[in-house]
Amino acid sequence: MIEMQDVWKTYPDGSHALQGISVKVDQSEFVYVVGPSGAGKSTFMKMIYREERPTKGTIFVNGFNLEKLKQRKIPYVRRNIGVIFQDFRLLPKLTVFENVAFAMEVIEAPKKVIKKRTLEVLELVRLKDKANSLPTQLSGGEQQRVTIARAIVNKPSVIIADEPTGNLDPDTSWEIMKLMEEINFRGTTIVMATHNREIVNTIRKRVLAIESGRIVRDQARGEYGYED
Ligand SMILES: Nc1ncnc2c1ncn2[C@@H]1O[C@H](COP(=O)(O)OP(=O)(O)O)[C@@H](O)[C@H]1O
Numbered sequence: 001m002i003e004m005q006d007v008w009k010t011y012p013d014g015s016h017a018l019q020g021i022s023v024k025v026d027q028s029e030f031v032y033v034v035g036p037s038g039a040g041k042s043t044f045m046k047m048i049y050r051e052e053r054p055t056k057g058t059i060f061v062n063g064f065n066l067e068k069l070k071q072r073k074i075p076y077v078r079r080n081i082g083v084i085f086q087d088f089r090l091l092p093k094l095t096v097f098e099n100v101a102f103a104m105e106v107i108e109a110p111k112k113v114i115k116k117r118t119l120e121v122l123e124l125v126r127l128k129d130k131a132n133s134l135p136t137q138l139s140g141g142e143q144q145r146v147t148i149a150r151a152i153v154n155k156p157s158v159i160i161a162d163e164p165t166g167n168l169d170p171d172t173s174w175e176i177m178k179l180m181e182e183i184n185f186r187g188t189t190i191v192m193a194t195h196n197r198e199i200v201n202t203i204r205k206r207v208l209a210i211e212s213g214r215i216v217r218d219q220a221r222g223e224y225g226y227e228d
């Protein structure tokens with residue numbers, strides 16, 4: 001479902017962010033991506049949602065070769081991937097409801113469907129009562145729950161989460177992980193970059209360790225393995 005074959009990425013300034021990544025992730029897997037800062041974790045994730053393009057190599061997502069994708073197929077492939085960031089990236093002038101609904105508006109879902117589905121995912125992340133609040137009126141954990149709702153609203157097959165607990169306190173981080181597990185349990189593939197050792201060592205999943213743009217470890221029910 002996600003497959004990389006010898007993927008290289010050199011940024012225009014000459015940084016060699018990925019140096020020959022080959023990996024396969026099956027549907028419904030939960031994969032942690034760990035490794036030092038600057039190792040290439042974010043670049044690896046950006047390859048999957050096509051935020052950056054590889055310098056060399058092949059990437060398949062849901063059977064589509066991302067490098068051979070017809071322009072008109074791009075929205076379809078994109079909507080099958082939900083993305084969650086460390087810094088939330090909510091639209092500050094839109095309410096919680098509007099932030100989530102917006103993700104469905106861009107794919108031109110019918111109004112009625114948007115309302116029903118948006119309320120459904122807000123319920124799932126337990127934020128229905130904050131539907132009319134603005135992001136600034138929410139705690140960090142609540143904001144991250146909004147981004148989770150936004151990421152799953154179009155029922156993607158894959159969630160890419162780049163250090164989703166990076167700005168959250170430990171209790172809130174565990175809450176977010178409960179949600180991630182629940183989403184994964186329903187069949188969504190999750191690829192999550194993290195520096196959170198406690199989480200990786202407690203909620204045991206496959207671990208990919210990246211160093212200097214290479215996969216140096218690929219471990220089922222793995223451990224964090226770094227001291228930071
Ligand atoms: N847009 C960019 N332009 C140039 N270099 C970049 C860019 N993004 C990342 N890099 C470089 O690529 C390497 C990998 O970065 P990144 O994928 O962000 O690593 P990580 O997420 O593991 O910290 C680093 O050396 C970083 O400085």
Ligand SMILES: [Mg+2]
Nearest residue numbers: 041042043162
């Ligand atoms: Mg990063």
